[in-house]
Amino acid sequence: MANRAGSSRRVPENEAAISYVQCDGLAVMKIVKHCHEESCSNMEVAQGALLGLVVENRLEITNCFPFPKHDDTMDEEEYQLDMMRRLRRVNVDHFHVGWYQSADVGNFLSQSLLESQYHYQTSIEESVVVIYDTKKSNRGFLTLKAYRLTPQAIAMYKEGDYTPEALRNLKIGYESLFIEVPIVIRNSPLTNIMMSELSEMIPEEDGSKFLDLGTASVLEGQLRSLMERVDELNQEAIKFNRYQQLVVRQQQDKHRWLLKRAQENAARAAKDEPALPDEDVNKLFKPLPVPPRLNPMIVAGQINTYSQHISQFCSQGLAKVYLTQALQNAKESKQNTT
């Protein structure tokens, strides 16, 4: 295990270190259980750490453990170290490869997420953040996605400079903040045997919930969040426009002042008086601070994810409605013939 991790360190920084993520069934089930329990009790996000190792170009996640909720009385670092030490005693991989977070209808993009992922990715090259969508999985569609920050996003975060020029130089937009890494699930043969035994024990009707037609509630939730985000983006756009108008006005003021100065100097030169000292134009008209573009970019990225999810969700909703139409047609044709 140790030398495999060593060989992956030789991969240069600008090469795509990870092309896909391989998750063990155990990790998937633990994430599902933890996020489900958290969503039942309170509305906070559930977070946890992913453990595993890196093999060639894939990241294997073999185990995970949940984080306790944010509490000032305990030290999170200590909890993590304690947990990893204990797991190492039972031969679980203790290489910390990333973290997971639950998300309500897919709204996970926020400044804190960027910051955490940035810290993870700078300390551990190949780390990913796995997002689990609670509402959709409750409805029967297991949604597990892995994301990594792009190199441009890391560079931008390192600078800490969010002005439009910096963003233009880095050619970064809301679409190039994160890249999605495909996830595959893998199980050992012994686990496969266990699962074939389990499948006999589970009742057949459980788990066909996604054929349910009444999925409007999920869509409602998504649309509501989408509307809030669009409002936010609108506010940011108004702020930016106001700033631009101020800049234009400031330019005009500067121009007028310079003209006046030139006129005065000409008048004084005519009267043989010394010219007024050249004051620094910039000190009089302080350059206005550019509003940072980070928040609008995050909000735009969030809206983008929402619209994608909504389109996907509606497509399967349409499919279900067409299915019922087929049933109804069959029923009607039978009624017509009998």
Next chain:
Amino acid sequence: MALNLVVKVHPVVLFQIVDAYERRNADSHRVIGTLLGTSDKGVVEVTNCFCVPHKEHADQVEAELNYAMDVYELNRRVNASENIVGWWATGNEVTNHSSVIHEYYSRECREPVHLTVDTSLAGARMGLRGYVCVSLGVPRGKQGCMFTPVDVALTCYDPEVVGLQLCAKTVSAGRSRTVQPMRDLAQVAEAAGKLSSLLDQVVQYVEDVVSERAAADKAVGRQLLELINSVPNMAADTFADAFASSVKDSLMVVTLAQLIKTQLQLNEKLTLLTSQ
């Protein structure tokens, strides 16, 4: 001593046990660990578990009980409602050592449940069995205890079932033994396919009964009648209305979502193009 105890196990527990067995030290044949969950009115629900390192010698057993306490405390920080409800072991029989370990666990909780998972696949099955310890013996004579089997059932949260179904696909995934989480539409298509094959089976059975190839079963017949009557009876035009309106709603939402995406991209280009 309720012998009509029912033990409900979540799939996570079994995944964890199998994984711990695969990762055991080279010299151990068996792994043991603690079961966590809740116990309520004769129903014990096991929701989590962890492995405890231990060594077995010919006549004694050593288990790191401090380790068990520590991990239990750590787990309590995340989930305060999970208590120790028993312990598990791999292998297909209850040995002498088990009674020693069981005694320790009976000090931790009121009525510990012992679960065995037969990973050695004796009898070509991975058996899952549960036991409780019942004391027997004459009151003034020597007391002993016996492990009596109890019923074990499987229970899941809703999303756990979905996760399990997805993971179960790796059984039939062929060489690579991997499976990808599916897109929504593909899942609905697959479910429709499954439903269609189930319907085919039912139709085949009915035809067999009608043509006297198979015996008729009254219970099955009654359920078939229920099935057919469960399709809601809507007049053709009400259905057409409901159908049209839901299709229109979905299409409108999709159009709006795409419109928003295009606007976002435009907005992005414009703000990055403006010069200071």
